[in-house]
Amino acid sequence: MDALTRRLDGKSAATQTYRRRRAVVFNVLQYAVELGALNANPLSQVRRRRGKRAVQEVDRRVVVNPRQARELLTALTYVGGYDRASGRRLRAFFGCLYYSAMRPGEVLGLRRSDCTLPEKGWGRIELTETRPTAGKAWTDSGEAHDRRGLKQREAGEVRTVPIPPPLVRLLLDHVKEFGTAEDGRLFSSERGNVIAASSYSRVWKQARELALLPHQVTSVMAARPYDLRHAGVSQWLNSGVPAPEVAARAGHSVDVLLKIYAKCIDGQEAEMNDRIMQGLGEDDGTP
Known part of the structure; x- marks a missing residue:
């Protein structure tokens, strides 16, 4: 199982890469169970490694x-x-x-x-x-x-x-x-x-x-x-x-x-800041 967490250069693979590899191995073993080559899927007893959640938000x-x-x-x-x-x-x-x-x-x-x-x-x-x-x-x-x-x-x-x-x-x-x-x-x-x-x-x-x-x-x-x-x-x-x-x-x-996808587009930050200041009812210090 440790090999699933490594890249070819020996460094740690990304969480999504590990999950994809584990899913492939699990399905192969499950198919072996269906064919009668194995009594049970041994990977079912192996606790899944917890990794960092993949970043999904658009930068x-x-x-x-x-x-x-x-x-x-x-x-x-x-x-x-x-x-x-x-x-x-x-x-x-x-x-x-x-x-x-x-x-x-x-x-x-x-x-x-x-x-x-x-x-x-x-x-x-x-x-x-x-x-x-x-x-x-x-x-x-x-x-x-x-x-x-x-x-x-x-x-x-x-x-x-x-x-x-x-x-x-x-x-x-x-x-x-x-x-x-x-x-x-x-x-x-x-x-x-x-x-x-x-x-x-x-x-x-x-x-x-x-x-x-x-x-x-x-x-x-x-x-x-x-x-x-x-x-x-x-x-x-x-x-x-x-x-x-x-x-x-x-x-x-x-x-x-x-x-x-719910992200503000480039160039709207100043407008959003102005709205916040208006809501606060305070002076932003701009001369």
């Missing part, structure tokens, strides 16, 4: 405010030059992460037929599929990206996400300039393949260097594309959207939402 430092998000999306148009358009090709992709709080795999599987994009007003996206990176050796199709239903939902279940006019415009402009892949996917590489995580992460890194201040570039602010999803959900919550509605749009349970 508020990674969350950008709306102005910063817009500047990052604008910076993408300068990445890769005009002809290559590596950043411009992905601008609407990152817009989906922020404005509709979609997961990257969900955006990769998004098709034109999933979208209702009016010329004016709000649109709608109906999500049915996700394309997470799994590796060719681990998919039935031999493709690097697996085809799955939505996370924590039954196969074929649909999640409807209303999308604001800024994202509608981004998607319309994207379709007008780049079209769709042969299977109708909105986002694909220049050769029509599913975009690799390494590719869009590389573009995102360059956009951060263009849009953020030097000290922000070296910080954790929007360090990963996924942080745009955190920012989008946080923006909804701080705008007063009820938690059940936010959870439905983001594809979470309300419990998980409030544990992980």
